[in-house]
Amino acid sequence: xxxxxxxxxxxxxxxxxxxxxxxxxxxxxxxxxxxxxxxxxxxxxxxxxxxxxxxxxxxxxxxxxxxxxxxxxxxxxxxxxxxxxxxxxxxxxxxxxxxxxxxxxxxxxxxxxxxxxxxxxxxxxxxxxxxxxxxxxxxxxxxxxxxxxxxxxxxxxxxxxxxxxxxxxxxxxxxxxxxxxxxxxxxxxxxxxxxxxxxxxxxxxxxxxxxxxxxxxxxxxxxxxxxxxxxxxxxxxxxxxxxxxxxxxxxxxxxxxxxxxxxxxxxxxxxxxxxxxxxxxxxxxxxxxxxxxxxxxxxxxxxxxxxxxxxxxxxxxxxxxxxxxxxxxxxxxxxxxxxxxxxxxxxxxxxxxxxxxxxxxxxxxxxxxxxxxxxxxxxxxxxxxxxxxxxxxxxxxxxxxxxxxxxxxxxxxxxxxxxxxxxxxxxxxxxxxxxxxxxxxxxxxxxxxxxxxxxxxxxxxxxxxxxxxxxxxxxxxxxxxxxxxxxxx
Numbered sequence: 319x320x321x322x323x324x325x326x327x328x329x330x331x332x333x334x335x336x337x338x339x340x341x342x343x344x345x346x347x348x349x350x351x352x353x354x355x356x357x358x359x360x361x362x363x364x365x366x367x368x369x370x371x372x373x374x375x376x377x378x379x380x381x382x383x384x385x386x387x388x389x390x391x392x393x394x395x396x397x398x399x400x401x402x403x404x405x406x407x408x409x410x411x412x413x414x415x416x417x418x419x420x421x422x423x424x425x426x427x428x429x430x431x432x433x434x435x436x437x438x439x440x441x442x443x444x445x446x447x448x449x450x451x452x453x454x455x456x457x458x459x460x461x462x463x464x465x466x467x468x469x470x471x472x473x474x475x476x477x478x479x480x481x482x483x484x485x486x487x488x489x490x491x492x493x494x495x496x497x498x499x500x501x502x503x504x505x506x507x508x509x510x511x512x513x514x515x516x517x518x519x520x521x522x523x524x525x526x527x528x529x530x531x532x533x534x535x536x537x538x539x540x541x542x543x544x545x546x547x548x549x550x551x552x553x554x555x556x557x558x559x560x561x562x563x564x565x566x567x568x569x570x571x572x573x574x575x576x577x578x579x580x581x582x583x584x585x586x587x588x589x590x591x592x593x594x595x596x597x598x599x600x601x602x603x604x605x606x607x608x609x610x611x612x613x614x615x616x617x618x619x620x621x622x623x624x625x626x627x628x629x630x631x632x633x634x635x636x637x638x639x640x641x642x643x644x645x646x647x648x649x650x651x652x653x654x655x656x657x658x659x660x661x662x663x664x665x666x667x668x669x670x671x672x673x674x675x676x677x678x679x680x681x682x683x684x685x686x687x688x689x690x691x692x693x694x695x696x697x698x699x700x701x702x703x704x705x706x707x708x709x710x711x712x713x714x715x716x717x718x719x720x721x722x723x724x725x726x727x728x729x730x731x732x733x734x735x736x737x738x739x740x741x742x743x744x745x746x747x748x749x750x751x752x753x754x755x756x757x758x759x760x761x762x763x764x765x766x767x768x769x770x771x772x773x774x775x776x777x778x779x780x781x782x783x784x785x786x787x788x789x790x791x792x793x794x795x796x797x798x799x800x801x802x803x804x805x806x807x
Contacts, residue, residue: 395749397593563655
């Protein structure tokens with residue numbers, strides 16, 4: 319009886335140690351996988367007094383939740399930073415001679431030169447060409463804003479498609495975890511798979527995971543909208559084909575609740591979707607509103623007035639709202655889209671058979687709008703000096719643009735470029751902080767749940783010695799039984 323007990327004990331130890339060695343080998347194989355959690359093979363007693371191996375994962379729920387939050391924050395910052403960097407690179411550097419601020423300075427200098435020598439048709443032509451370049455830079459800047467918004471909208475559509483696919487994968491992985499736990503089998507690999515999918519989800523959207531009975535997990539956005547609860551919720555988005563001034567992009571809707579846009583009751587705070595929505599719906603339109611204010615200021619600075627007979631009203635002079643001579647309203651609605659439409663008056667544009675001399679005399683809207691003091695004196699500089707003064711004087715701007723309320727056009731243009739650069743810098747610093755935070759959280763989680771190759775090697779050697787001892791015991795029991803049987807014979 320004693321030999322049988324010893325033999326059964328040795329066999330149970332051999333089987334348990336073999337399972338522990340297999341788990342250790344899994345750990346070594348998964349050491350380079352960032353989504354792998356170290357498996358712990360613990361010996362537990364069975365109902366009959368024997369021993370079995372129970373496999374669990376090394377994990378830390380609080381650290382993992384912090385890692386998900388940092389992942390979402392970093393993804394939001396990077397999406398916003400990339401868009402603002404593209405915008406700043408295209409239109410926001412005041413040292414770039416093609417930027418609106420630089421074009422405005424060039425135009426001011428050309429206009430002053432023409433005023434100093436009003437009888438020079440070449441200087442007048444240079445001033446008109448500088449005005450054309452300035453209007454063109456505002457057109458290009460507005461178009462760049464529209465392009466960035468369109469790209470962000472397309473990226474939102476891609477992110478929504480990935481989100482729906484990941485939710486489908488999460489549903490399957492969550493089901494595998496619940497089945498494994500219900501059947502009492504090792505579900506640690508299924509748990510790892512589910513965590514990998516959850517990590518990928520956190521890049522697209524801020525997400526909170528809530529553990530439930532039986533291994534189930536419910537997911538909610540960082541705004542509180544259910545994302546997965548007993549099944550994936552539908553995420554929808556309708557892309558916008560073309561963006562122009564005032565175009566509102568579609569909202570991302572989860573289970574019927576909009577999570578982006580000004581009317582969202584539970585908006586996203588982190589994740590790539592939040593960063594893209596911030597870029598498309600707030601940052602880029604705010605910069606375009608500043609460009610529109612610059613265009614409005616230029617049109618206003620060069621207005622012509624009726625000087626003869628019945629007053630026919632003010633008309634746009636050197637700069638016009640497209641082909642219209644009407645002066646746009648100074649309201650936000652009146653300024654909307656001016657940067658994309660502003661152009662120089664055809665009457666003074668030599669490329670359209672215009673007369674550059676009208677810059678000196680006025681009358682781009684007909685003879686009634688001609689400066690009476692100009693007469694036939696080609697050396698008359700009064701109007702040109704007045705235009706230069708009007709261009710350089712302080713004017714009132716809408717405080718909601720965030721650049722001040724009383725600035726010259728030149729100061730406003732530089733402040734606008736500085737505002738954009740400041741937003742880009744803030745986004746870069748925020749993204750850098752979140753990336754650093756993510757690295758620290760991953761490092762802390764790895765120290766808890768990751769695989770240490772040296773420790774696993776030492777554990778494997780210890781298990782091999784235990785395996786050898788169990789095998790030796792079986793060999794000894796075998797010899798004793800053989801001796802006993804020989805004696806009986």
